[in-house]
Structures are given as structure tokens and as C-alpha cells.
Amino acid sequence: MKNASYEDLLAGASTFKSRVMDKDTERYESLAGGQSPKITFLTCSDSRIDPCALTGTQPGDLFVIRNAGNIVPPENGSPSGELASLEFAIRGLKTEHIVVCGHSDCGAMKGMLAPDSCAHLSHVSTWTRLAQDARIALEGVGDDPKARLNAAIRANVKLQLENLRKLDFVKEGESAGTLHLHGWVYNIADGSVDVVEEAKAELASA
Numbered sequence: 001m002k003n004a005s006y007e008d009l010l011a012g013a014s015t016f017k018s019r020v021m022d023k024d025t026e027r028y029e030s031l032a033g034g035q036s037p038k039i040t041f042l043t044c045s046d047s048r049i050d051p052c053a054l055t056g057t058q059p060g061d062l063f064v065i066r067n068a069g070n071i072v073p074p075e076n077g078s079p080s081g082e083l084a085s086l087e088f089a090i091r092g093l094k095t096e097h098i099v100v101c102g103h104s105d106c107g108a109m110k111g112m113l114a115p116d117s118c119a120h121l122s123h124v125s126t127w128t129r130l131a132q133d134a135r136i137a138l139e140g141v142g143d144d145p146k147a148r149l150n151a152a153i154r155a156n157v158k159l160q161l162e163n164l165r166k167l168d169f170v171k172e173g174e175s176a177g178t179l180h181l182h183g184w185v186y187n188i189a190d191g192s193v194d195v196v197e198e199a200k201a202e203l204a205s206a
Helices: 006-014 025-031 052-054 082-093 107-113 124-139 146-165 167-175 200-204
Strands: 039-044 062-067 097-102 178-188 194-196
Touching: 006 146, 039 052, 039 082, 052 062, 052 200, 082 097, 097 146, 107 124, 107 146, 124 146, 146 178, 146 194, 167 178
Parallel strands: 039 062, 039 097, 097 178
Antiparallel strands: 178 194
């Protein structure tokens, strides 16, 4: 597999209009006037995840927020791009769903489980500590590294859903029934998606 070079990016950008836009002019003309996505998709920065390819969606369908480990940071008075983006998505764009999507072989979760492995990366070390509470899922898992990592990945998705529900604008939306939260884990090896948590309202009606 050959990874794209910067020259490949330039070449792709130079042909984007003819390759893509000219084949769907109505969509792109509409997008030029604004956005109205119904779904906020919070996922990892990992290069192996393409939210639109994974979900079969098109530009304008997803409001995407990405960071290492698909983490929702706490409200502590410090500026946060994640919280600003979430607030804009929910209060500004009125998105109706938030999907927190973790994935297999997550480097951020590996770093959280083995802090010494990223001790030389000060910002990464500080960031991954925000997911430390996911360690509770490791009780009774055993010593198998893959099983421990998979348990942490799944638990982290649930943890970030909990963190979302601490935000006033998320609590307001869930209480009003206008916002629904979902947890996913994407398996890179086989392309499957495990639904970790479905929206509470949908569970109640199932």
C-alpha cells in the first residue's frame, strides 16, 4: 500500500472540481449556502477512519469532531475546541444525534493503558489521562493485551457518553427529546461496527 504524498494531495485538489463537484452540482451549490447536518460524529483522529466512507454519507451530512481517542474534555474554564464544536453543533446547527465512535487498535487507548510508552510525548500523555476512568472495565479481563485494549476502547466510548451528558446543552437536548446519543466501536480489520450504546429513548421503545 502506497500512502499519499503531498504531491498526491495537490494533484487531487487540482482535479476535485472535475472529479467530484461537477458530478453533483446540485449538492455542492446547496452546500455553498450553508450547512444543516442532523448528526454530530465524534471520532478519533486515526488516519484509518473515514467517517463518510464508514457511514455511506456525503459532504454536509455529518458535523465531524476528531481528536486522539474520541475524548470529550471536562468543562474547567480552559478553551476547548471540542466543547466549542459540540456547543455549536447542538445549539447552533441543532443536530439531533451525537455518535461517539471509537475504533480497534486505538493508539490513544494504548497510551492510556501504558503511560510509559508515551511519556516522551507530553501533550499526548496529558490528553490520554482524561480517559483513565475507562480502566474500570479491565477488572476481571485478565492479562491478555488485546482483550484489555478492546475492553478499554469500549469502556472509553461509554465514558465519553457520560462526559457528554455532563454538558448543559447536551442535558437540555436529551431532556427535551431533541438530542439522542449513540456509542459505536469500529473494527478496522473487518469493517464491522459494534453499537455500544443506543439512544436511551430508542432503547425504551425497543
